[in-house]
Amino acid sequence: MSEPTRPTLEAIAREASVSLSTVSKVLNGRPGVAAATRRLVEDLLHDSGYARRGVDAERGETVELVLENLASEWSVEVIRGVERVAREAGLAMTLSTIGDYHAAGDDLITGVLRRKPVAVVLQFSNLTADHRRQLRARNIPFVVVDPAGDPPPDVPAIGATNWAGGLAATRHLVALGHERIAAIGGPADLLCSRARVAGYLAALQEAGLPAPAPVESAGFSRSDGEREGHRLLGVAPGDRPTAVVCANDMQALGVYDAAFALGLDVPGDVSVVGFDDAPSASWARPPLTTIRQPLQEMAEEAARLALRLRAAAAESTRLELATSLVERGSTAPPRG
Template sequence: MRTPASDDRVTLAAVADEAGVSLSTISKVLNGRSDVSAGTRARVEGLLAERGYQRRVGRADAKSDLIELVFHELDPIWSMELIEGVESVAKAHGLSVVLTVSGSRHAPDPDWIEGVMRRRPVGIVLVFSELAPEYRERLRSRAIPVVIVDPAGDPSPDVPSVGSANWSGGLAATRHLIDLGHRRIAAITGPADMMCSLARIDGYRSAMNSAGLPIDPEWIRFGDFHVTGGRDRARELLDASDRPTAIFAGSDMQALGVLEAARERGLRVPDDLSVVGYDDIPLARWLTPRLTTVHQPLKRMGEEAASLVIRLADETPATTPRMDLATSLVVRESTAPPAS
């Protein structure tokens, strides 16, 4: 009778022979090494699955009690909402959160994947990022699920994601200003290559079109979701000869920049200029005037993403989970009817 170890050896040797590779290549695939081509990895994993090979889980293969949360940058206010959401769910499941800052808003740095393979978290929550196919394959080979939060682009069909109703948020913000009587309404959003930026602008356009209001192309500005970007774009808008009477900012941080630009020009908010933000960060209710904004459930988005990644670590759903949480308008003191 063969021992389990010899059974494994025979199985792996047969797979290596059929795949036309060495046993060391089989070992590299099983250990998630990067120095294996995507085609070879797919062929080997397919043969292993066909033969019903079950990798024994030992100390080297055991996952840590971690959820990895990955940002491309940390904003001290906005990021904390997501962190708190992920952390609360992780704690309830006896897990810890490791925080990683890597890459751009589209993808982590290439060396990030090597660190993940060493840390072996239960799952990964990516913020504003896509994953290259080869990274997804390596993580899949280790059964490490990934969930993307508010994706920067259009995520691949097989990547689970949690977002919010950005189009509805942009629509609600702009309709509020229209209902107050504003007709010259500008919008400052985030980067032009981010899906959430474009969706919020699409909501703005839909509200303006539905009201039969003209949209001056110069009234739509793309920024970076930061205070400085909001300030610089607002300066351009407010220095125009036919300046807007209201500005919809695609983030509360950009709205802070709009308020600064208005103060520089001696404009009073909301008497001379109405301002609507987006996110409803805690600071929004402490500003003077308090900021009218679109509430984006950032903490709940973190909670849902963490819950989903934990569930995906235990089961494989029939379809890829996608979730968009509702947004809502929060009216405060930074908006009012335009001056007559």
């Protein structure tokens, strides 16, 4: 049995009936251990307190940020937020990417375990039960920013009021006098996408207006917005929406491209609203009306929460920050 006050790797190996090298492999995230054995050793590490007493002494001085795409404007804001909090805490920040899959793979988690960060912030990621167990067995706290789905209650997460944002965007267009207001959805597997569309539909219902076209799911890229813009705007004038609510700013700029290619004016012929308030929104011509999602603040709160969890000082592990409408030049009353 493990010692009650200072458990050792040897004691954990005896209790699990495995070799010391097997326990070492599990602790350091190395391959070559059967899944059932890995789970048993991780549970013993966690329950015995070894992770808290033994691993912290070997822990690096970094906060690891896991991103989908280093090049996106969204990611740049998240990087700024996490880096600021890490610097204030006297820590460095490391970066790793998962690619456009919304889920961290085994290779990435293994790399995180080897680097031994004091905390992990994940953008958009779904963590499997096995990944969560591996991190907790080593006393590495983690927080998800803008989770892809509806995370389990035990997963700390920082999000934004996406439903309220979709509602505010559509109410703004209704107040301008628009009655044919279309929308483009984001990826259907993302909770934020579904919430934004739900807010749009709620505002239409509130105003007694029908959706002029089915809401199709699309990617978050400019080319996705351009393709959907052609679908919505390339119809007879009497059937064409006078306004479009987009799932993010890049989609909205793609709708600009489609409108200009079709000889339409923004906002004269069609008003456009984005979501995020990325830097490109204010640089666009005309400047883009959008819903501001406080990306940098969300990242800062996620990093602070992760560090509070490390110190066992967190009272709440779920938070949604408010979105807000930013009016610019891409929306106006409909002609006529």
